Amino acid sequence: MFRPEDYDIPNADIAWCPGCGNFGIIRALKMALAQLNLPPSKVVIVSGIGQAAKMPQYVKAHMFNGLHGRSLPAAVAIKMVNPQLVVIAESGDGCTYAEGGNHFIHTIRRNPDITNIVHNNQIYGLTKGQASPTTPRGQTTTLQIDGVYVDPFNPIAVAVALDASFVARTFVGYLDLTVEIFKQAIQHKGYALVDVFQPCVTFNKVNTYEWYKQNTYILPEDYDPTDRDRAFKIATDTKKYALGVIYKNPNKPIFEEQLVAYKVDETPIAYRGLKV
Amino acid sequence: MNEVSVVISGAAGQGIQAVEHLLSNVVKDSDLYVFATKEYMSRVRGGNNSTTLRISCKPVYANIDRIDLLLVLNENAIERHRWRMTTSTIVLGEEKFVKDETNHVVVEFSKIAESFGNRIYANSVATGVLAGIMELNIDALKKNIEQYFVKKGNEVINANVSAALKGYELGRKLGLKLELKKCEEVRKKNLLNGSMAVALGAVAGGCNFVSSYPMSPSTAVFTELAKMSKTHGILVEQAEDEIAAANMVIAAWYAGARGLVTTSGGGFALMCEAISLAGMIETPIVVHLGQRPGPATGLPTRTEQADLNLVLYAGHGEFPRVIYAPGSIEEAYELTAKAFNVADKFQIPVFVLTDQYLLDSYYLVDDLPKMDIERHIVKTDANYRRYTVTEDGISPRGIPGYGEGLVRVDSDEHDEFGHITESSSVRKAMVEKRLRKMNKIIQEALPPKLSGPKDYEVLIVSWGSTYLIVEEALQSFLNHKIAHLHFSQVYPIHPSAKEYFEKAKRVIFIEQNATGQFANLVQQTFLIDTSERILKYDGYAYSVEQIAKAIRERLGV
Numbered sequence: 082m083f084r085p086e087d088y089d090i091p092n093a094d095i096a097w098c099p100g101c102g103n104f105g106i107i108r109a110l111k112m113a114l115a116q117l118n119l120p121p122s123k124v125v126i127v128s129g130i131g132q133a134a135k136m137p138q139y140v141k142a143h144m145f146n147g148l149h150g151r152s153l154p155a156a157v158a159i160k161m162v163n164p165q166l167v168v169i170a171e172s173g174d175g176c177t178y179a180e181g182g183n184h185f186i187h188t189i190r191r192n193p194d195i196t197n198i199v200h201n202n203q204i205y206g207l208t209k210g211q212a213s214p215t216t217p218r219g220q221t222t223t224l225q226i227d228g229v230y231v232d233p234f235n236p237i238a239v240a241v242a243l244d245a246s247f248v249a250r251t252f253v254g255y256l257d258l259t260v261e262i263f264k265q266a267i268q269h270k271g272y273a274l275v276d277v278f279q280p281c282v283t284f285n286k287v288n289t290y291e292w293y294k295q296n297t298y299i300l301p302e303d304y305d306p307t308d309r310d311r312a313f314k315i316a317t318d319t320k321k322y323a324l325g326v327i328y329k330n331p332n333k334p335i336f337e338e339q340l341v342a343y344k345v346d347e348t349p350i351a352y353r354g355l356k357v
Numbered sequence: 358m359n360e361v362s363v364v365i366s367g368a369a370g371q372g373i374q375a376v377e378h379l380l381s382n383v384v385k386d387s388d389l390y391v392f393a394t395k396e397y398m399s400r401v402r403g404g405n406n407s408t409t410l411r412i413s414c415k416p417v418y419a420n421i422d423r424i425d426l427l428l429v430l431n432e433n434a435i436e437r438h439r440w441r442m443t444t445s446t447i448v449l450g451e452e453k454f455v456k457d458e459t460n461h462v463v464v465e466f467s468k469i470a471e472s473f474g475n476r477i478y479a480n481s482v483a484t485g486v487l488a489g490i491m492e493l494n495i496d497a498l499k500k501n502i503e504q505y506f507v508k509k510g511n512e513v514i515n516a517n518v519s520a521a522l523k524g525y526e527l528g529r530k531l532g533l534k535l536e537l538k539k540c541e542e543v544r545k546k547n548l549l550n551g552s553m554a555v556a557l558g559a560v561a562g563g564c565n566f567v568s569s570y571p572m573s574p575s576t577a578v579f580t581e582l583a584k585m586s587k588t589h590g591i592l593v594e595q596a597e598d599e600i601a602a603a604n605m606v607i608a609a610w611y612a613g614a615r616g617l618v619t620t621s622g623g624g625f626a627l628m629c630e631a632i633s634l635a636g637m638i639e640t641p642i643v644v645h646l647g648q649r650p651g652p653a654t655g656l657p658t659r660t661e662q663a664d665l666n667l668v669l670y671a672g673h674g675e676f677p678r679v680i681y682a683p684g685s686i687e688e689a690y691e692l693t694a695k696a697f698n699v700a701d702k703f704q705i706p707v708f709v710l711t712d713q714y715l716l717d718s719y720y721l722v723d724d725l726p727k728m729d730i731e732r733h734i735v736k737t738d739a740n741y742r743r744y745t746v747t748e749d750g751i752s753p754r755g756i757p758g759y760g761e762g763l764v765r766v767d768s769d770e771h772d773e774f775g776h777i778t779e780s781s782s783v784r785k786a787m788v789e790k791r792l793r794k795m796n797k798i799i800q801e802a803l804p805p806k807l808s809g810p811k812d813y814e815v816l817i818v819s820w821g822s823t824y825l826i827v828e829e830a831l832q833s834f835l836n837h838k839i840a841h842l843h844f845s846q847v848y849p850i851h852p853s854a855k856e857y858f859e860k861a862k863r864v865i866f867i868e869q870n871a872t873g874q875f876a877n878l879v880q881q882t883f884l885i886d887t888s889e890r891i892l893k894y895d896g897y898a899y900s901v902e903q904i905a906k907a908i909r910e911r912l913g914v
Contacts, residue, residue, distance in 0.1 A: 143757040144765035154601035155608035162612035187597035351613030
């Protein structure tokens with residue numbers, strides 16, 4: 082059995098601010114990987130750019146730390162070439178929903194068996210405090226000096242609208258919930274979105290730990306995530322944000338299983354022609 | 358007769374491509390050489406498109422202007438080609454289209470087609486007429502028509518065959534005396550175009566992953582690979598945009614595939630950041646770029662050689678790369694295959710630079726050679742470091758799940774483990790390591806090919822797809838001391854090129870762009886005068902006649 086510390090990178094020089102929500106996410110991810118007993122050599126963490134995207138730098142596993150916004154195309158391709166790997170695409174709200182918006186849409190359409198963890202702190206941290214796609218209307222920032230005057234992007238509603246096969250949201254302040262959702266997302270066969278609320282203690286003085294506690298609620302045990310209409314209602318209700326598995330469609334075909342190259346031979350493309 | 362140049366001209370959607378395909382194959386099956394190239398407008402219906410077919414008892418490989426036989430399918434089919442016509446050009450078509458031409462022959466294609474049940478059979482009639490005029494093999498005509506319509510059911514097949522045979526009979530009766538001497542060596546050859554050659558080359562080079570976004574003129578490579586995906590085990594994905602496509606291909610290489618992206622200049626513009634990523638994470642990528650005239654959308658269906666600078670300078674930062682520019686269909690095959698081995702060996706981006714002219718041109722080639730697939734993947738151990746600093750700059754490349762090691766690649770500057778670093782000494786060592794690969798890359802570059810007299814005084818320099826056009830043009834200068842130097846690797850340039858330039862009294866560059874991009878690169882590389890240039894940038898392919906005329910004017914001979 083693996084322990085969370087088995088995924089530690091010795092002497093990692095962690096670049097996050099003290100109190101950053103990313104610390105909770107990395108802890109939850111290592112706990113989830115350990116509880117699922119996944120060897121580091123089986124896991125690939127793919128990320129873009131930003132503070133959230135530094136995640137794989139500090140997790141002992143395979144790493145593809147690519148370009149800003151491009152974690153999903155890379156993750157999809159890795160899963161195509163070697164379906165035996167556990168592929169986790171992980172980046173921030175700017176990377177995933179702004180720079181990578183088109184890939185977000187089309188990856189959901191494909192439904193590859195990957196997990197997409199989005200660190201949603203509703204602000205741009207690494208570039209010092211500009212609005213992100215999820216910054217609420219009216220919030221002033223270092224750049225939007227009179228306040229944001231466009232509507233925020235709603236990733237959960239978009240994912241449900243696109244009939245994503247697994248849509249969840251969690252808040253890093255609730256560690257157990259986050260670990261549980263990460264585990265379910267990784268185990269889910271198909272594309273799994275986990276939008277994680279995480280405070281940026283340096284640049285976002287509005288969406289704090291306290292704010293998230295006040296403005297979120299956990300879905301009840303008896304909630305049925307397969308009811309799409311209800312899920313969509315919950316997703317579009319922004320007065321209070323739901324936490325938990327909001328929507329699930331277990332009947333969607335898996336992208337890589339439909340690839341012509343695997344119809345005749347199931348050997349991963351990665352291993353063909355190699356002495357395995 | 359040694360050669361007939363046939364041009365088929367009509368509106369988009371009238372089936373010119375069908376006639377081109379059918380006639381090329383009937384010609385080949387009749388033991389004759391064929392070269393075919395098309396020019397077309399960026400529209401699905403209307404306008405005017407044409408195909409030029411050279412049919413000969415001797416090998417033919419290049420585009421010419423001369424038209425012996427012009428087959429017209431609609432009212433605007435003649436004017437665009439008037440400048441190519443001579444006093445002996447025969448114009449063939451329905452009366453309403455050709456009646457004003459001095460040298461015309463009337464064939465009522467549509468009426469004949471209708472007599473077999475549908476106007477749509479006019480293409481089969483046209484193919485039949487042309488086959489009849491040149492006394493091509495009637496069984497070959499039947500066979501190719503049957504094959505072409507095989508999915509349409511017996512009724513359609515039979516109607517088309519009957520229509521074609523009727524056309525054949527008419528064609529023979531016209532008495533145009535365009536019969537050609539046959540040559541059996543053609544039987545061993547295969548009809549191929551540039552797109553098919555690139556796709557087959559990719560497969561021969563072990564390509565098993567392709568992700569792209571459709572863009573003329575590069576799309577046919579994508580569709581050809583899709584057709585082969587089942588038999589050859591190729592993962593194919595039409596990406597949402599070129600950004601995704603290029604990032605997917607790089608990540609596919611990272612995971613252990615051999616990936617290709619096929620695009621054109623405008624699509625490649627979106628891939629520049631990915632090229633830089635490949636440079637930094639030292640993960641291979643093979644890019645096929647079918648050039649067309651820019652800037653911006655430019656002339657979507659035309660041809661040009663103006664994206665050399667784009668691929669040469671694509672990607673921020675400094676890192677090695679290789680650029681091939683095949684001069685023939687055979688080279689398109691071989692260099693695409695080679696691109697995979699070179700990309701794998703040096704862990705760099707490798708470009709195959711073609712253009713609409715090469716991709717859309719067909720001619721007969723011998724059986725393509727089998728290419729070796731060189732894989733450079735190591736099985737990792739627990740202490741594996743992705744970016745081990747080595748003498749030649751190449752770090753052993755592992756893939757996730759093959760061996761015990763972890764494969765960690767990072768687009769930030771990184772240390773040997775792949776972890777972010779801001780250490781100036783590590784940065785310096787890594788920059789030098791990446792650039793050190795260039796030493797071997799240059800050693801292994803393809804030297805330019807010289808043809809013509811060794812004691813030349815004038816050196817004509819070409820690169821990429823103009824090779825065979827220049828070769829044929831120079832046939833009319835055999836008594837002059839003119840040689841031809843062709844580059845199918847344009848970057849890095851093999852050092853041996855310098856001697857060729859220094860030996861010449863005059864060096865003239867022929868390029869299909871407005872600024873002489875390759876001439877500028879040669880000037881910068883060898884510090885020699887490259888100011889004599891023959892340039893064309895009207896979007897249309899060079900022809901043998903145009904190049905011969907331009908050289909004649911330059912040399913005053």
